Amino acid sequence: xxxxxxxxxNAAFTIAFFVLALSIIVAIHEYGHYIVGRWxxxxxxxxxLGFGPVLFARTDRHGTRWQxxxxxxxxxxxxxxxxxxxxxxxxxxxxxxxxxxxxGAPLWARSATVVAGxxxxxxxxxLIFAGVILAQGKPTEPLTVAGLPPLPPSYAVELQAGDEIIxxxxxxxxxxxxxxxxxxxxxxxxxxxxxxxxxxxVMTVQGPNPYAPVISGLSPGSAAxxxxxxxGDVVMAIDEAPISRFEDIVTAIRESDGRAVVxxxxxxGETLEFVLQPRRVDTPLADGGFETRWLIGITGGFIIETQTxxxxxxxxxWQAMQQVxxxxxxxxxxxxxMITGAISSCNLSGPVxxxxxxxxxxxxxxxxxxxxxxxxxxxxxxxxxxxxPVLDGGHLVFFAYEAVTGKLPGDKALRLxxxxxxxxxxxxxVFALANDLFLCP
Numbered sequence: 001x002x003x004x005x006x007x008x009x010n011a012a013f014t015i016a017f018f019v020l021a022l023s024i025i026v027a028i029h030e031y032g033h034y035i036v037g038r039w040x041x042x043x044x045x046x047x048x049l050g051f052g053p054v055l056f057a058r059t060d061r062h063g064t065r066w067q068x069x070x071x072x073x074x075x076x077x078x079x080x081x082x083x084x085x086x087x088x089x090x091x092x093x094x095x096x097x098x099x100x101x102x103x104g105a106p107l108w109a110r111s112a113t114v115v116a117g118x119x120x121x122x123x124x125x126x127l128i129f130a131g132v133i134l135a136q137g138k139p140t141e142p143l144t145v146a147g148l149p150p151l152p153p154s155y156a157v158e159l160q161a162g163d164e165i166i167x168x169x170x171x172x173x174x175x176x177x178x179x180x181x182x183x184x185x186x187x188x189x190x191x192x193x194x195x196x197x198x199x200x201x202v203m204t205v206q207g208p209n210p211y212a213p214v215i216s217g218l219s220p221g222s223a224a225x226x227x228x229x230x231x232g233d234v235v236m237a238i239d240e241a242p243i244s245r246f247e248d249i250v251t252a253i254r255e256s257d258g259r260a261v262v263x264x265x266x267x268x269g270e271t272l273e274f275v276l277q278p279r280r281v282d283t284p285l286a287d288g289g290f291e292t293r294w295l296i297g298i299t300g301g302f303i304i305e306t307q308t309x310x311x312x313x314x315x316x317x318w319q320a321m322q323q324v325x326x327x328x329x330x331x332x333x334x335x336x337x338m339i340t341g342a343i344s345s346c347n348l349s350g351p352v353x354x355x356x357x358x359x360x361x362x363x364x365x366x367x368x369x370x371x372x373x374x375x376x377x378x379x380x381x382x383x384x385x386x387x388x389p390v391l392d393g394g395h396l397v398f399f400a401y402e403a404v405t406g407k408l409p410g411d412k413a414l415r416l417x418x419x420x421x422x423x424x425x426x427x428x429x430v431f432a433l434a435n436d437l438f439l440c441p
Contacts, residue, residue, distance in 0.1 A: 014359035026075040032120030033077045040109035043100040046078040121381030128374035129320035137308030147305040152266040156191045159207035164197040190244045220360030222297020223276045237264040246300035282343035284330035327378045346440035350432030389421030
């Protein structure tokens with residue numbers, strides 16, 4: 001994986017990647033509003049990426065002013081007749097132009113234009129997830145070795161690139177579905193017997209445990225990330241007890257019950273010692289619930305790099321849709337659990353936490369950062385659908401009211417509701433920022 005930042009930690013880079021991620025997501029969101037508005041006959045006067053003083057601007061042949069402003073923490077599309085960038089209230093326009101305004105357009109056109117922003121966020125996420133899945137590919141059948149990570153000398157490695165794996169420690173390769181494989185019942189041990197086919201010959205060689213305790217990734221803001229553990233590190237022992245599988249790390253941290261643990265780590269020929277304090281983390285489950293666990297914030301898995309082939313576009317899109325749906329359901333579930341007090345409100349991150357996550361994912365490589373942008377895009381799309389005035393979901397509620405009653409709420413009621421919505425959003429932002437800075441260090 002390409003490393004964007006070999007050594008991350010500079011605040012300027014954190015801000016830079018946060019601004020980059022946010023700008024991509026905001027640009028796609030606002031472009032959804034703009035293009036669907038144009039398709040439905042609503043004219044956009046201004047498309048702004050950012051707020052405040054304008055740094056660059058040009059007007060296209062459709063009469064829309066495209067601009068980049070100095071404060072890159074959002075954006076907006078101002079349609080003809082809008083009193084402000086939030087499309088609240090209206091200004092007088094000539095009668096012949098009424099149809100080209102937001103309020104003068106048919107209800108279906110306004111609804112489509114408003115919902116397009118979140119929908120485009122979901123589409124961006126789908127395209128990124130599908131693209132990454134296509135780029136990474138799926139394991140070929142038979143399962144064939146493409147490479148191995150650097151391992152300590154104690155891991156006797158005779159396995160070579162090009163070897164076709166038949167079985168490991170007598171456990172045969174299972175491929176219940178194309179591209180999906182598993183080994184049920186792999187024993188412990190640093191080194192295991194591999195039954196392989198090499199140059200047409202079946203033989204048995206020594207190879208590392210396929211689930212060796214090699215760190216493949218770190219969670220931003222976790223105990224492991226904070227003390228500079230790195231992807232590629234091999235955990236040799238925990239509290240002086242040797243381990244041979246990543247599962248052993250999971251078990252040791254769970255049984256620590258929050259007690260500090262000592263990790264002996266092999267890194268590029270050097271053995272290092274790290275002391276970590278596990279943290280209680282609320283982890284989403286597949287059924288929509290949450291489980292509180294002691295974690296240090298590292299991931300691992302099957303360490304053998306395998307030869308891959310490109311999955312079908314339909315399979316990639318289906319997996320991408322499942323990923324988007326999981327983010328949506330786990331976010332809604334998490335919000336509900338926080339409201340009811342079932343999980344900690346520290347699960348809510350503000351701009352500082354998101355900025356730190358942006359930089360942390362960038363430090364782990366381009367793929368990790370792009371994946372993070374897709375996750376954040378889904379979250380932004382979902383947030384904007386909440387039925388809160390000021391957000392897109394609030395506008396859709398107003399349109400639903402109009403569909404039932406035949407008219408929008410009065411200007412006075414609209415302004416009051418918008419003030420309430422803005423207060424809710426600002427309160428949420430302040431609370432999330434307090435989490436970042438004071439409540440959840």
